[in-house]
Amino acid sequence: MTYKVPYKDMQLLVAQAYQQQGLDAVESLEGFDPELANAVMEEAAKFASGVLASLNSVGDVQGCRFQDGKVITPNGWQDAYQQFTESGWIGLALPEEFGGQGLPKYIAQPVNEMWLSANLAFVMFQALAQGGSEILLNFASESIQQRYLPKIVSGEWTVAMALTEPNAGSDLGALNTKAIPQQDGTYKIKGQKIFITYGDHDLTDNIAHLVLARTPDAPAGSRGISLFIVPKYRVANDGALGEFNDIRCTGIEHKMGLHGSPTCSISYGDQDDCIGELVGELNQGLMAMFVLMNEARLSCGLQGVALGELGYQRALEYAQERTQGTNSQGEKAAIVDHADVKRMLLEMRSETFALRALGYQIAAQIDATEAAHDQVTLDETESNQSKKARVALLTPIFKAFATERANVMAGQVVQVFGGMGFVEETGVAQIMRDARITTIYEGTTGIQARDLLIRKVRGDQGKALTELLADITQLASFFEIDETFGVAAKETLKAVDTVTSLLTSHLLKLDVNSVSLHGVSVPFLEAMGILCCTWQLFNVLAYQQAQENTDKPYMQNLRSMVKFYTAYRLPSAMAALKVVENAGLGLSEYEF
Amino acid sequence: MTYKVPYKDMQLLVAQAYQQQGLDAVESLEGFDPELANAVMEEAAKFASGVLASLNSVGDVQGCRFQDGKVITPNGWQDAYQQFTESGWIGLALPEEFGGQGLPKYIAQPVNEMWLSANLAFVMFQALAQGGSEILLNFASESIQQRYLPKIVSGEWTVAMALTEPNAGSDLGALNTKAIPQQDGTYKIKGQKIFITYGDHDLTDNIAHLVLARTPDAPAGSRGISLFIVPKYRVANDGALGEFNDIRCTGIEHKMGLHGSPTCSISYGDQDDCIGELVGELNQGLMAMFVLMNEARLSCGLQGVALGELGYQRALEYAQERTQGTNSQGEKAAIVDHADVKRMLLEMRSETFALRALGYQIAAQIDATEAAHDQVTLDETESNQSKKARVALLTPIFKAFATERANVMAGQVVQVFGGMGFVEETGVAQIMRDARITTIYEGTTGIQARDLLIRKVRGDQGKALTELLADITQLASFFEIDETFGVAAKETLKAVDTVTSLLTSHLLKLDVNSVSLHGVSVPFLEAMGILCCTWQLFNVLAYQQAQENTDKPYMQNLRSMVKFYTAYRLPSAMAALKVVENAGLGLSEYEF
Structure with a gap:
């Protein structure tokens, strides 16, 4: 599906967020200025509008297939993945220490928006790599970090988050997957997980699963959940790939949208031979998830912006080409000249613009709080806490509102297309089908609203x-x-x-x-x-x-x-x- | 997909509309009282919840196929069609003179709602038969009526409405299909039409196409459009089927929803051998369409009610079964007990109920105005005009609002299902996909809004x-x-x-x-x-x-x-x- 990067907006909003969040005054961000941002965006734009966008409908039409216990991604996915990782896009905002480029979030934000507009189903591994890395950076032992992070940051391996079980969705406290401690300090993992994005695929040699599970004597409910890193193929101390780790994909979902992103059911330890390592403290698994979730929620809100933008571009293009009825001079009128069509377009345009501005400000504010982490005076600490509280407050709003609106807008895109929108070949039905999950995963709108009201x-x-x-x-x-x-x-x-x-x-x-x-x-x-x-x-x-x-x-x-x-x-x-x-x-x- | 007829609501609202619109005082409706309505509804309910509902997902999954120039309907469609017509459901509200049961609209309304909830894609031929018959009753010559109506009313033949062309959608005035007058008073039809529901299929021996076209000397724009009846196989004076009438289906659309309903592209007169007969006056084709459109818009609004009901039933059932989280006593809670889920359910419930009430009142009001047609005193005529104006005012509101809300509700159904809603196997994604066209066909929401504001x-x-x-x-x-x-x-x-x-x-x-x-x-x-x-x-x-x-x-x-x-x-x-x-x-x- 055609996608043009909305440069002017992006550059303007990036520069504004940078200035308004005071990033120009942050020593550690010297050199990471809007000029660099523009250069990075320019590179990303080529790849997004080129390779990725052109694969978007391929992914939708062909979808992932599950054959002989293996997941096969759509035609072109493997090549695109190789190009994506070779260009270093996975590690864009990850630490240089592990091979990343260490760019601040305010620069990563517009770049991520491009990926998400161009091909949401494809790039879902990217947010997983980002989120998974942040978990390992915050909670994993040095040994795990050394063995896994360089591979994840380079894109050599992908990350899968194994949280949901048939009876544990929004309520993770109900999960049942077991982790049995072994003599050598590792754990045997056993259980069934569902809804695992890129839980299996043919893009990389290995997949690092982050699995929530319970040890035998763990307390009931959410206080008894621990986090484990469980690779598809075992990883030796020197980082070399070892034997198969008894992780089997048992099927992929036949979904309404996001056909190009495999949503897997995974069975861990069918043969009692699935080994994991603890990440963080025992029974503190949900805490690690919270780190991921904030990250994932912001990324999900950005999906709303990205789909809003994509839909708006398609609707505008069609409205400018399609004539129907006459204008006040009795001439054939492009439907963009009909006031009601204009209303729909401007609703998409203005809300997407505003949400983009919000998303970029949040990203810059996170950079500001992270940079201020080492400040010492009491005043600055207080101001920083207040900035963090602001980000925490805005996160559920951004996640839920941007995705809810993306759904409404995607519906409007189809409406602008009229009967042609209902026909799959036009491609806009895909936007609507893809968008539908965004108000559900990473915490439903209802859960965001509760988070906002009760916690925040x-x-x-x-x-x-x-x-x-x-x-x-x-x-x-x-x-x-x-x-x-x-x-x-x-x-x-x-x-x-x-x-x-x-x-x-x-x-x-x-x-x-x-x-x-x-x-x-x-x-x-x-x-x-x-x-x-x-x-x-x-x-x-x-x-x-x-x-x-x-x-x-x-x-x-x-x-x-x-x-x-x-x-x-x-x-x-x-x-x-x-x-x-x-x-x-x-x-x-x-x-x- | 399971569907239970909402009897209690239907009976109550039918009886209320009957009383409030004064149908008990209408002589010509003697015997057609709510008791009869209940008996009819009981019969219809069996068929709707039984045969039709069980074919709903079959239609979605399998869809119609286009092979060797022919349209093949999903498995079970042919049997169901036979049962449907044999039970006389097509002619329910059509005149007894042509084999119908002549029931008033207020009784047909709940019955139609059942069909639409149970299997919208399947029963689309029913509204076409109803609307097509009304056109013929109002505008066609006696000869056409005699040859066509008995077949249409019995369901032996179906009706197709051929309006849209690639460049003439909402703006029918732009259409190009030609009708060349012949010596014998017939016309040769030549042109391409798209988006023709049940334009071709394997359910009946013949299909009566009602085609909008232009004669050579017709004025430009909407004042130069005439209506023709153009059968797939010619119809002799004695009603016998004749030779093929040069009507070719060139393909069917691959749509987002309504997979079981074939949406055809049709070529008329490729070999210059497609004969049609004029219906009504020359250049008055759009007037006939207005009769159809009012009918079709009310039917379309009812689709909104029907899909709202179907979705509500599925969402409620799931919300009562699915447990997630705990209640204030710390017990596992069905998600129906979460206030936000309850909010979504009650929104669907109350709005569907209210729209149903509105739809039934409109139907009863039409019965009242039709019955009063022969009244003579000035007062009654004025009151009747005012009733007609009320129906005309409510029609675009009912059409557009009920379908817009059905779309919102279908989205909420998926939301209640969470991740499971995004998975096609649960079936609720289908409701959302099916609903998407309802705000577009029979006049988009924008067009209804213009009709409301400018005309009404x-x-x-x-x-x-x-x-x-x-x-x-x-x-x-x-x-x-x-x-x-x-x-x-x-x-x-x-x-x-x-x-x-x-x-x-x-x-x-x-x-x-x-x-x-x-x-x-x-x-x-x-x-x-x-x-x-x-x-x-x-x-x-x-x-x-x-x-x-x-x-x-x-x-x-x-x-x-x-x-x-x-x-x-x-x-x-x-x-x-x-x-x-x-x-x-x-x-x-x-x-x-």
Whole structure:
């Protein structure tokens, strides 16, 4: 499927995030400036729009196949994988110590967005390598790090995350896979896992499975789960590949979308001969998962942005080519000139833009907090904690809202295509089918909403949320006296005030287990998502105005997006907040 | 896919619509009372939940095939078709004169809903037979009626509607198919049509194509389109089948959903040997289409209800079986007990219920207007015109809103299933894929919104809309002093007042071609959809209370739905009206 990298947006938003998060002042990031970012993006763009994008429909049409116990990836996957790893893309944001390029996240973010737009099914191994590496860097022994990380960072081996079991999905505490301690300190792993992305494939010689399992005397529930690294082929102390480790793929799922990404069922230790090593402390497996999950959730939110962009490009292209009906002069009109089609396109455009801005700011903020890790004065530590809290607060919003919206937008893309969108050959149905899983994996929207409300908002008595609202207020107040944006700014402030008052009247007050609270968690997240997008649009406008951006058409479109978004989408935030205020009315009484 | 007929709702809503539309007082409907309706529904239910439902996934998995120029329907389709027609279901609401059962629409509505829930792809021929018959009854010569109607009504032949061409979709005025007059009064048809549902298949010996085409001297655009009946095999004067009529299927679409329904490309008169007969007057083809379209739009809205019901049943069943996480007592909890899952389920339940109520009222109202056709006094004529205007007003709302919501709900069904929903074997992805076309065919949501705003609202200077709002006001006022529903009633009245004031300030006032108007047509329709659902829920509650319905659990759930819907969904109507008020801000300025 054709995909053009949205350079102008990316460069502008990358540079803005870099400046606004103060990365220019960070010593350890010297040299890693937007100029480097642009050079990296340029390279990545060629590969994304070229090789990867052209394989996107191949992956969808052909899909992965499961034959004789083996997973065969679609035609072209192997070549593309080799090119991808040889160009060093896997290790882009991984430590130089293990062969990576050690780039900050703010540069990796637009690059990852390109991969995800170009071919989501293909590049799923990339986020796994990134997440898996971070787990090993944080929790694994030096021996494991030395044996595994160089291979993972180079892409010589891939990573698989084996979490889910048939009866343990969102509730990982229910899992049953066993890990039996052996004399030599290793563990024998035995159990069945499902939904393992790239759990088996034909791209590399080895696959490092990170498996959640229970030791025999572990406590019940989520406190008794440990993490193990379990390679498909054993790894000797010198890193050499050894014998088969009794890991069998028993099948792959026939999915609605993402056909090019194998989703495997794996049986560990069928012959009692599957050996794993403990990663981190016993029974602390879920803690390691939290590291991964934050990473994965941000990556998943970025998938929302990427699919939104891809869909928007396809819809716009079609709307500009397809004529139907006449304009006011009685001439044949391209459907982009019909106001309702324009509405759909601008909805996709403005929301994708705003979510991209949000995603890039989050990435730069993570860089800032990591760089500040070694700062010593109390003040800076506090400011850093507050930045970390901000990232933690925004993560579930970004993950859930960007993916929910990507689903809505993908539906709109099909709608713009009309009957042709329903026909698979046009390719846009694939976007919709691929997008469907993004609100489910890495924690459903419901789970993100609970995380937001219970951990992130109630967890600190509303501190991080209040700080966020203060930032939005400051920005909106700046526009309050603006002739063009005054009304929009006032509406934004009204939404902020509503959240503030709901915080004390409902969100912090209601019983933590009440239906009144949990029954409105998703509407609350939705309201926050729209509010964050509004904030980001105002933020880009304010910053670009201050920078005296001289690109007139770009600035005009930016102003148009701010007007449009606040006119069309902000009312939905108010509606969602009204739902929060209604606190689950009628919900408990219904007997199914 | 399992489907249980929602008897209780259907019977209750059928009886209510019958009473409220005054059908008990209609002489010509004597005997066609709710008792008969129940008996018919009972019979239909067996067939729907039995044969049809069990073939639903077969159709999806196997799909139709195109081999050697022929369309082969999925396994079981032929048998099911035979059973369907032998039981007389095609002619259920068609005139007895031609072999039908002549049942009123209010009885056909729940029956059709069953078919659509059970197997949408299969029964698409049914709406075609119904719509095609109505066209012939209204416009065709007696000779055509005599030769075709008995065969269509019995199901011996099917009907295909050949409208769309590659460059003429929503804009039928652009079509190019030719009709050359012959000496004997017939026409030679020549042209290519696409997207023809059941345009070819292996279910019957003959197919009656209703083809839109242009005669050589016809005016350009939509004023030069005529309608022809063009059989696959010619039909002699005595009704006997003659030779092949040069109609060739050139392929079927590979669609996202509705795999069991063949969507054909058809070439008419490749060998210059395709003969058609004019139906109605020359150049009046679109008028005939309008008859069909109203019929088809109501049927399409009902598809939204039917898919909503099917999805709700699957989601509820899964949510009651699947355990994940714990309840407040620390016990394993079925996910139906998680407030956010309950929210999704009740959203589907209440909206589907409300839309069903709306659909049944519309059907009964059509019966009432048709029965009143022969009434003579001026008063009754006026009241009847006003009823017709009501149906005309509600038609685009019902079509577009019910199908848009079916898409949202189908997405929610997958969400309730989590990862399992993304796996095709569970079957719920099919509901989402099937639903996707419903907001497109029979006029996209954008086209319905334009019809609503321009023809139905502005066409009579807001008269029909004002009458509708008055009815909603009357009902809401009744609940305004109610202890439990007072707040919900007040919110409803607020929404009505907002529509009323927007009518004069915007909807009737803005330039008819303005972006400010067309750019908010879909939000306006959405607001009206929610408002109509609210109205219907209050209406059912009021009526059942007045009837002193003694089914306590049912009444409790009904009250819960009214509370829930007004708390969760009514705010979105207000948001959509706010968007209307914002009148396309930012939309014209953006340069794509």
